[in-house]
Amino acid sequence: MGCEHWQTLAARLRADLPDVPFLDPAERPELLTDWRGRFHGQAMVVALPRSVDEVAALIQWCRRHQVAITPQGGNTGLCGGATPGNDRPHLLLSLRMLKAIRRLYPLANLITAEAGVTVAELQRAAATCDRLFALSLASEGSATLGGVISTNAGGVHVVRYGTMRAQVLGIEAVLADGSVVSRLHGLRKDNTGYAWEQLLIGSEGTLGVVTAATVRLFPQPRWVQTVWVALPDLATVAPLFQELSATFGERLSAFELMNQEVMGLVLRHIPQVRLPWTEGIPSWSVLVELTDTVDLPGLSESANTFWQQMMERGMIAGAVLAMNETQRSQFWRFRESASEAQQREGTSLKHDIALPLAELVPFIQAAEHALVRRCPGVRIVCFGHFGDGNLHYNLFLPVEAGCALSKELTRWVHDEVVRRDGSFSAEHGIGQLKVGEMRRYKNPAELALMQRIKKALDPEGLLNPGKVIPMDEVVL
Numbered sequence: 001m002g003c004e005h006w007q008t009l010a011a012r013l014r015a016d017l018p019d020v021p022f023l024d025p026a027e028r029p030e031l032l033t034d035w036r037g038r039f040h041g042q043a044m045v046v047a048l049p050r051s052v053d054e055v056a057a058l059i060q061w062c063r064r065h066q067v068a069i070t071p072q073g074g075n076t077g078l079c080g081g082a083t084p085g086n087d088r089p090h091l092l093l094s095l096r097m098l099k100a101i102r103r104l105y106p107l108a109n110l111i112t113a114e115a116g117v118t119v120a121e122l123q124r125a126a127a128t129c130d131r132l133f134a135l136s137l138a139s140e141g142s143a144t145l146g147g148v149i150s151t152n153a154g155g156v157h158v159v160r161y162g163t164m165r166a167q168v169l170g171i172e173a174v175l176a177d178g179s180v181v182s183r184l185h186g187l188r189k190d191n192t193g194y195a196w197e198q199l200l201i202g203s204e205g206t207l208g209v210v211t212a213a214t215v216r217l218f219p220q221p222r223w224v225q226t227v228w229v230a231l232p233d234l235a236t237v238a239p240l241f242q243e244l245s246a247t248f249g250e251r252l253s254a255f256e257l258m259n260q261e262v263m264g265l266v267l268r269h270i271p272q273v274r275l276p277w278t279e280g281i282p283s284w285s286v287l288v289e290l291t292d293t294v295d296l297p298g299l300s301e302s303a304n305t306f307w308q309q310m311m312e313r314g315m316i317a318g319a320v321l322a323m324n325e326t327q328r329s330q331f332w333r334f335r336e337s338a339s340e341a342q343q344r345e346g347t348s349l350k351h352d353i354a355l356p357l358a359e360l361v362p363f364i365q366a367a368e369h370a371l372v373r374r375c376p377g378v379r380i381v382c383f384g385h386f387g388d389g390n391l392h393y394n395l396f397l398p399v400e401a402g403c404a405l406s407k408e409l410t411r412w413v414h415d416e417v418v419r420r421d422g423s424f425s426a427e428h429g430i431g432q433l434k435v436g437e438m439r440r441y442k443n444p445a446e447l448a449l450m451q452r453i454k455k456a457l458d459p460e461g462l463l464n465p466g467k468v469i470p471m472d473e474v475v476l
């Protein structure tokens with residue numbers, strides 16, 4: 001805990017709101033560090049409200065006492081957004097106890113749930129009425145609804161269902177003045193003024209605290225074909241994606257690229273995973289999933305014919321179809337272990353980038369050439385959601401490489417991405433990790449607009465200060 005002043009404030013908060021559960025941060029130090037262990041913060045106290053009214057009361061109290069608020073869900077974010085700063089008194093506002101599923105409504109294909117419900121719990125709730133909550137990501141056992149909305153999370157099914165922005169039909173939130181705004185009815189048509197909830201999606205807790213949301217559900221797929229494809233070389237990946245989109249349209253539900261380095265790391269660090277090939281690790285592979293809500297006669301046969309044709313045309317070097325649900329889970333477990341395997345390997349330079357589809361392969365080729373020349377011995381871990389134009393492009397540097405070289409390589413990657421009309425933050429957000437990149441790359445007029453929005457909604461700068469946009473200098 002920080003200074004005596006913080007302790008006095010914490011004691012007063014506990015006394016003023018005796019019904020709210022609190023924790024001393026010393027009891028749960030892991031809540032003050034981000035998932036990657038890169039950022040460490042301090043909080044005067046951790047609050048675990050159980051209702052929107054308790055969240056509102058906490059925020060009103062913080063406003064009265066000028067205490068900063070860091071909202072936190074599952075703490076799986078990768079940019080330090082849920083880690084408080086060290087510079088002033090912070091309340092760590094954990095939304096984990098907001099756990100109610102308020103409404104499950106299969107007729108309208110929607111579910112209304114509170115912010116602390118995890119993605120996996122939402123998926124299970126949807127399945128009880130034969131529906132699908134389409135977001136799927138490796139952190140789904142811990143990541144919460146409030147967290148995935150606040151980061152506009154993506155995951156492996158964006159190519160078919162879109163990011164969280166496409167899933168959200170309505171939000172209930174507490175604003176910086178403690179007022180509660182709510183539009184949870186889930187109407188598909190409601191043109192009554194500004195869509196304020198769209199502002200909260202992806203705002204990483206800087207504009208309001210999400211306490212509940214209504215999100216879209218879809219019919220459960222009845223036909224699923226999961227295929228792990230080895231590529232002859234990188235050049236065939238974009239034509240393969242194009243053939244799949246043209247042939248299967250919306251049935252294409254996932255298209256996940258992995259390079260040899262990431263497959264090697266998963267094999268080294270994750271127990272009981274294996275590749276479906278005996279000839280060693282291919283230089284590139286793609287995990288493809290095709291789905292349909294109807295198991296139409298002939299669908300499997302036409303998909304099999306497609307793969308046969310791709311082999312004959314030299315577009316793929318091999319394809320293994322998951323024969324049952326167990327094998328499908330094994331394929332996905334391999335792909336979803338990529339982040340964990342890297343973490344076990346050690347510290348890497350991470351880049352969560354998006355590029356126009358036509359630029360992905362030219363970028364990968366140019367980057368390998370430039371980075372290996374600048375830093376011989378660098379290991380490039382490249383994988384991700386190729387179908388969304390999103391790559392996780394991570395670098396393990398030789399031990400002798402210093403901090404200056406790390407910065408130079410990240411600068412090179414982000415400069416090159418932006419030069420190709422891409423984004424330096426595709427799905428993980430900005431948090432505190434990339435505030436400097438916002439300053440460097442974001443168009444000044446856009447940055448100024450964001451600052452005006454922030455000032456309008458949070459004039460005292462209490463909600464997650466130091467995250468997303470630089471507020472220390474006014475751009476316009």
Ligand SMILES: Cc1cc2nc3c(=O)[nH]c(=O)nc-3n(C[C@H](O)[C@H](O)[C@H](O)COP(=O)(O)OP(=O)(O)OC[C@H]3O[C@@H](n4cnc5c(N)ncnc54)[C@H](O)[C@@H]3O)c2cc1C
Nearest residue numbers: 073074075076077081144146147150153154155205210427
């Ligand atoms: C192994 C692993 C795999 C991942 N894979 C993907 C992936 O494929 N795609 C992807 O997009 N992301 C991925 N992520 C990162 C992703 O951002 C998070 O998993 C998820 O979106 C964060 O949810 P959370 O509840 O843990 O939020 P937290 O980490 O707790 O918070 C994230 C941000 O949201 C804010 N926040 C949290 N809850 C609220 C709330 N209720 N109201 C307002 N603000 C709030 C926090 O202040 C913080 O700024 C992965 C992370 C891990 C660890």
